[in-house]
Amino acid sequence: MPKSVVISIDAMGGDHAPAIVVDGVQILAKKAKNGSLKILLHGVASEIEPLLAKNPAAARISQVRHTDTFVAMTDKPSQAIRKARGSSMWNAIEAVKTGEAHACVSAGNTGALMVLSKVLLHMAPNAHRPVIAASWPTARGASVVLDCGANVECAASQLVEFAIMGEAFFSALHGTKKPSIGLLNIGTEDLKGNGIVREADALIRRADLGLNYQGYIEGDGISMGAVDVVVTDGFTGNVALKTAEGTAKLAAEFLRQSMKRSLLTMVGGLLSKSAFKELKSRMDPRKFNGGVFLGLGGVVVKSHGGTDGYGFSNALNVALNMARSDYAEHIAINLEELAKVTSKVEQEGVSQ
């Protein structure tokens, strides 16, 4: 565990950058112990410095690394690569590559961040593709869902990789030694679901990786906290995550409308104000901001593009927890083990 953590930020990424970036650093800086945290802010100095002047706690721990260029939110990954060298995003990732920083955070263009991270940091040994892992509020606290959008189609062995990476990620965030793992499927019986999910289930049982694997879970199990780590492909994971966000928004909207239906309910609403505040906070998406690209040769955290300073500070917190954990060592052993198993399975054929 490094004594002092250095986080490298793409200060120009996000809908409201660099203001939300500096706000986020300010929130974290106020809580950080002296000398425990250092921030590198990559971006346009003339925009960042006036903000730091207004946020002295942030200014105290930050260094500005000026660059004029940045990747636009609307750039396609292919465009982004061509003009990326020297941009705020590129430089932020490069600081992790050179070892100057322990983790990188950006609220910028997801596709570009994914591609540049892979180009600069390469994959971790025995990992094949980056995967986006996100935290999810549940009845038991929080779970991790992966993949949330990086890999639209996944082979069975990839899903097993996700399980290994998700376990290490959950441990890094929450300190749990053997988090429970489930495969997202459309039925808990053996016969349901698609071929790839069934193959992944067989592989994970056979691989004997010492995972706390609980078998299949269904969509309603995610929010119920049926398992700590939910494994699925990037298409399904992204749809599930956004569907849950939409449903939570709808419930909040219906609640607001219902509380306005009479004078009595309005008075009731006023008395219950603290309860609603607590409810809002428990389901606040900003609290769960910070998707991590797992499987790379370094830590990269993607913040939601439209978040505010509070949301960005939570993405920074995720980076901080990852930098302080033994995440990289944890997955290295299991991925090596998986590589042995998959090559053995490939030789023998996929018969169980």
Place this chain on the structure above:
Amino acid sequence: MPKSVVISIDAMGGDHAPAIVVDGVQILAKKAKNGSLKILLHGVASEIEPLLAKNPAAARISQVRHTDTFVAMTDKPSQAIRKARGSSMWNAIEAVKTGEAHACVSAGNTGALMVLSKVLLHMAPNAHRPVIAASWPTARGASVVLDCGANVECAASQLVEFAIMGEAFFSALHGTKKPSIGLLNIGTEDLKGNGIVREADALIRRADLGLNYQGYIEGDGISMGAVDVVVTDGFTGNVALKTAEGTAKLAAEFLRQSMKRSLLTMVGGLLSKSAFKELKSRMDPRKFNGGVFLGLGGVVVKSHGGTDGYGFSNALNVALNMARSDYAEHIAINLEELAKVTSKVEQEGVSQ
């Protein structure tokens, strides 16, 4: 539109059958005009008749069709078929086949109901596989999502079939002439999403079926009511539906917990009781009970297996609306048109 609708029910299907079935019929019977509705109850007469004795409105419109055998909730479809002939589920569907009934409803084993419906009713002309369509509460009222679990993997042309069937289904339920249609994807930009979804998007635009097609929507768009009809494969649709159910449950649970945090909030909660009741009713899954198997040569409605009488009455309502609509004629024309387009595309290759 038939003057008097006949609905054929598998009275032994569901976790709490036949009690919930008779309760559901009773609720509907009280609202039905004299002579407008007739019910066939297939199942064990000695179990059903005492229930009818206690529910005179239901008894007035019901005929019991005795059979001793039924498909168990835990039977696999392959087992179910072997012993299905003469079962309550088989007989309920057969009444639609012979033309005695306009629609069939069952809260029984989904897989068995799907297989038996296909065996007995066959597919509608130019439809290839049955699909499960379900209603979904939204900020604008209700949307229809399909497929909710029948087809784990789907070709692009199947997704276009779903769009056509979903349009007709939404019209049957709500009377809307040109409901809006969206394809569920993980990004609204052209480049995102998987190959099949992109291919379906191209095909739907090219086919010129006169659909009110709005392009891609993301998961959060479902609950927001971005479109009337959400088209997706059965794996994604099932995960989305159950994820939303889980999230709504979690929000309700968090609300309950928060209202108990102090005396003040508890008093507030009491005053707001009517508001909470309204909220609960608006998101009540029983209200949206009744998934329809579309694409068959007859109407089959699947009720949730664990529902109660109120929930079952809503599934009956769906069957009633379908029976009274011109749904079958509506899809026939569009499916024929699609068949022409797909065969043309296949000849030319999938280049756009």
